[in-house]
Amino acid sequence: MVTTQECLRYLQTGAVTKGDADISGKGVILAFLISAYVSFTAVLVAYVTGMLEDELLTTVDRRIMRIKSRKDKHPRIHETIQHIVLLLSDQQIVTGIAIMAAGFVGLRGGQMSVYHYQIVLYLAWLSSSVHLSALTLLRPFLNKHQGLRAWRLLGMIVLFFMLIVGLVPTVSYDWGTIYSPEADTSLPDAIQPTGWGIPAICFWGKTYGDGLNDDAPIGYLILIFSYVWKMGDLFAA
Structure with a gap:
């Protein structure tokens, strides 16, 4: 566990970011990206080809x-995409x-460093956004299967609060801005102490008198608005 004294020292000197293949490994990143792009593409194809319920069209x-809507003409294709x-x-x-x-x-x-924790947030937010985009297409199906809708709603709530806390x-x-004025610029970037290498726990509930990030409220507003919108959409007739 990192102590307060160590955090204060890191804030002055920065820290070297160490590798973490479980978070930032190419395989992990690709797994998230491929899944997200395939999901988004499937939703896009459903809209472009009309393989969705007429009630979803504005x-x-x-x-x-x-x-x-062409789902009645091609019910098997519609069911497969769905x-x-x-x-x-x-x-x-x-x-x-x-x-x-x-x-x-x-x-x-x-x-976990600031760098790797930021990647965690990016990947989780990506998963959240892709899932929310798919909900529009799934609304009629979930309205007919309320058990699945309840489980999905529970998962959404869990992920939502994890993101809020995260x-x-x-x-x-x-956050991620500390750079030591005494840094040796002759060193390669990989071993250069920066704010990205500081343990993320050092920023848990602490601003060190420098105030809040101007973008923080915007991030929270976007997250809350998107979830309220899509959760409400689940119960739309």
Whole structure:
């Protein structure tokens, strides 16, 4: 566990960012990105090809985008796309919760740097955003299967609160910005002490008198608005 004295020292000198393949490894990043892009592509294809319920189309979709529902003409294709999106969106919830749980464990133990904790937040937010985008397509299906809707709502609530709590360290103005004035610029970037190498736990509920990050309220507002909007959409007729 990192002590307060160590945190104060790191704030003055920075720290070297150490590798963590479990968080920033190429395999981990690719797994998240591929899943997210496939899920987003499936939703996009469903809209462009009209493989969705007519009730999901707005006036703009019909008159400007010229999209018509073709699910009745191609029920098997519609069902296949729907199940693919359902499966991938479920995966997004699970992976988002899993990466946030790993982040909290590393944060509590003091081993996770600002850099790697920021990656955790990026990946979890990516999973959250992709899942929310898929909900629009799944609304009619979930309205018919209330048990699945209840479980999905529970997963959304868990991930939402994990993100809300997880953003706490990032509200500090010093988050990721500390750079030692005595740094040796001749050293390679990989071994250069910076604010990104400081243990993320050093910023848990602490601003060190430098105030809050100006972007912090915006991040919270976007997160809250998107979840309230999509959760309400789940119960729309």
